[in-house]
Amino acid sequence: MKKDIPEISLQRLPVYLNYLRSLSGDDGKYISSGAIAAALGMGEVLVRKDLAYTSGVGRPKVGYVREELIAALEDYLGCNIKKQAVLVGAGELGRALLAYGGFEKYGISIACAFDSDPEKAGSIVAGKPVRPVSELPGLAEEGIKLAIVAVPASAAQSVCMELARDGVKAILNFAPVRLKAPDGVVIRDIDVAANLAVLSNML
């Protein structure tokens, strides 16, 4: 882990990267922290501080060279280092995640999925093999450290413990339950329904 950056700043780096990538050559060679801040509805000082972590330093008056800033962000986020992840749970959401192409721009590819249902194991979804969960212990040998969990809530904690035993160090959890991270494992929970419920409450 890059210990020098606060997690909250780290979380914003993909937002900058997405924005900068969305610009075209017509938008000019340079971009200022003020322009980035205005486009993203953020404070300029914050933007400058976040970007400084990536070694992106703007030049007085003109700002950042856009291509250099993109490269600095990609480098910092490890987009150029190929990483493999696995997915556990090939249900509706899992299958959508297998078909989702968005991970590649961060250098991440989903190697395969695992499912406890013998009818699913052995199938191919979006070009990725679905393997039986009994093969999870093989992950350690394959050197895979990233996993996405999309199993039902009732199974999520035990899957998480199994993944930790198999050498996984980071888990993105879509099961609607807060997972307790085993030692040395980082977890992010994304509860889609809870997010919508909270939004609905803010009306």
Added chain:
Amino acid sequence: MKKDIPEISLQRLPVYLNYLRSLSGDDGKYISSGAIAAALGMGEVLVRKDLAYTSGVGRPKVGYVREELIAALEDYLGCNIKKQAVLVGAGELGRALLAYGGFEKYGISIACAFDSDPEKAGSIVAGKPVRPVSELPGLAEEGIKLAIVAVPASAAQSVCMELARDGVKAILNFAPVRLKAPDGVVIRDIDVAANLAVLSNML
């Protein structure tokens, strides 16, 4: 919007609710803030403060009556008020969200989807009709205020503006772009790939 609760506390309420719902009758009638805090890896003072917003007040020594606390959380989160949401973008992720049953426990049902692809419009996915985007202006009349956006990044901002014109007040955005909220509209962005990239960086 319930103005008396900080958003950060509001976001934790579904976490408590999920946990309490996961317990069975065997776990006893009462539960203490300490037990909840320990189960979720949170601080006890924080738990007590969050739950106080929902009118859930524990009794000295024994704690909360679990069923009462569940009812208070459900009431506060509006789970008993039926609400409809729509989904824009019936691609892979959109289709998975249509099939996803998790919204109902918060009183939310997905009424239908919209897609700009004439081949998709008119089809039925997971029992929900997919309508052409030209019918979005009808939402105002239907009184729908919640929307999920699962369109490509390049289309997301214009879809968001269209939804705002159609009376939508809250948008859950899965497109990997930070949306600028029109006046009076609240937005939450969930960038699945960015979350995995950030996790991978924390290794």
